[in-house]
Amino acid sequence: MNPSYYLFLAALLFTIGALGVLLRRNAILVFMSIELMLNSVNLTLVTFSRIRGTLDGQIMAFFVMVVAAAEVVIGLAIIMSIFRTRRSASVDDANLLKY
Amino acid sequence: MLNNYVPILVLFVLAFGFAGFSVGAATFTGPRRYNRAKYDAYECGIEPTPQPMGGGRFPVKFYLTAMLFIVFDIEIIFLYPWAVAFSQLKLFGLVEMALFIGTVFIAYAYVWRRGGLEWD
């Protein structure tokens, strides 16, 4: 089977994630879309690792996973703190800063 | 050659069978009490719309525990490649891994001492 199908799948997932970031209004869902983008990167890395026949891509996927986990923790902490203040996780309600 | 895939096929059949059985059995045997909450659309996660101020306490400790779990759980991922190549990496790999675990323990010490592991 042609491994480049996985690349197209990953590109599709990345696009879905990017659209999710742009279209969703709930900070948690925006955040989940970013995680989807990172996971599509992992799929790309592993596929290229397979195509190239080197293991580097698989090890890189580990690093991306760890960074994604750290990002989850930082992100949840920040979103939690603003949610406790505002009782809302909508990014449209965060509108104090402009001009 | 396709024989290799038979166990996976069996697993699929079992999984679908179990799911179908569970749902079916619940429909026939479970009690049915409908109320307003049950008719609401189901959405998980934090409510995206604002809720009244002072609408009850917010259970922050679940999030804290989840966050700590994610961090310490995922750090373990680096132990896998090291364990696979342990004998080839020799002393260098052991020292590096000890350093890595040491730095993770610094974070652990912080969480422990500052009460991050206490439930109440």
Place this chain on the structure above:
Amino acid sequence: MPTDIQAPEILYGPLSPMLIVFAAACIGVLVEALAPAARRRGIQVVLAVGGLLAALVAIIVQRGARTLTAGDAIAVDGPTLFIQGVLVVLGVLSILLLAERGLDGSGGAVVARASTTPGSREDMRLADSDAMQSEVFPLAMFSLGGMMLFPASNNLLLMFVALETLSFPLYLMAGLARRRRLLSQEAAVKYFLLGAFASAFFIYGVALLYGYAGSVDAGKIFDATGDVGSNDVLLYLGLAMLAVGLLFKIGAVPFQAWTPDVYQGSPTPVTALMAACTKIAAFGAVLRVFYVAVGRDQWDWRPMMWAIAILTMVVGAILAVTQTDVKRMLAYSSVAHTGFILIGVIAVSKAGLSGTLFYLATYGFTTMAAFAIVTLVRDSSGEATHLAQWTGLGRRSPLVAGVFAFLLFAFAGIPLTSGFMAKFAVFQAGTAGGAGVLVVVGVVASAVTAFFYARVVVLMFFNEPAADGPTVAIPSALTATTIALGLAVTIVLGVYPQPMLDLADQAALFIR
């Protein structure tokens, strides 16, 4: 049959500046865990400043180092050491700003307890106490360590890890303001969501470049660009994605939208760290990617960077004119400066590289001092950042207003300030590198920015102060040191820039 794995050779000498900063950050976390609450702040300040000064000594000792180490993942060369040196000194200044507690009661700029709900009774009580979240010092040190690693990364995966190491603490620190906490938390959410979005693009670019070259070493990618058989679609897509992540960090148009909001909402010392140090580190990474990894393909990426530089200068300058808040004005001015510095990057020459390095150093010190001044002008609710509140400041406090005016002149690039020498250096390199059009746009944009800086100066000196205007707080030695050093560098590099220009010139060679 598994073969023995060769352990990578690690040269601890050239790595020592980064190791010292990261070690100080780790010890800082231990201090938070073990030291009694009352003494933490003092220990943290000494530890952070001591660690950074030790790193500065290490950089001076290693000044001649030109080497790849840790399996070719880290390049310690002239640009790396120059940028690290500037970062460490600016890092000390921003730590001093964070440690200042004479301005806002006795608490300083950082929140007493980040977990309290803003506006609650407990929050009100703590805001006037002398408590502070002293974790901010280890966070700043981790961030600075990431910034030092960022331009040194010769491996794009390591560059991604460094990018996140410098970003994560900043996301948290953006939300730690003592006053106007809602604004601060909002800035943190915006910075986090947009920053994470941009870094996802960065790592996708890395993945595509891995597919292109079979490796993420800058040197290997450079080799691959010389092969005829390579798949150029992967190269262009990967480079474009990578550029999105990098241009976000330097705040170039069209990825500048976060800058004003985050600069305004964050505690001002953190804004100073972000504006000065992050930009320097990110430009170091931009230089390494575009000069080392894809230096051979400059005819492919230069048109894209041309468009971005022009947009950045024009949008930054024009939007700065319309601002009514000092911090937002400085944010848009930093966007315009990004455009000017990009001219040096686009020149792709030794002169362009040394001009960029020189510009980064001058910009960093001037910015640091300017934000330090912003922390001084206060009213009862905290910092008074609205421009209307600065009316007549020169009558009330001629010294502070005079220093701020001088720094604005340096931003505008008036002769006898460091800003003039820096602009001269990059514009000259740009002209020599065939970017004449860019230089013309740059000069026009400079004129526009000079206009609004002049407007602020007129506002401060030639208007009557309002009766209930803000007061200028008397800073302790900490903030005073930061302002004095930033001002001194701005003057000295404007009057006698030759030693610094020579230093940048000697440093301006990447190894591959």
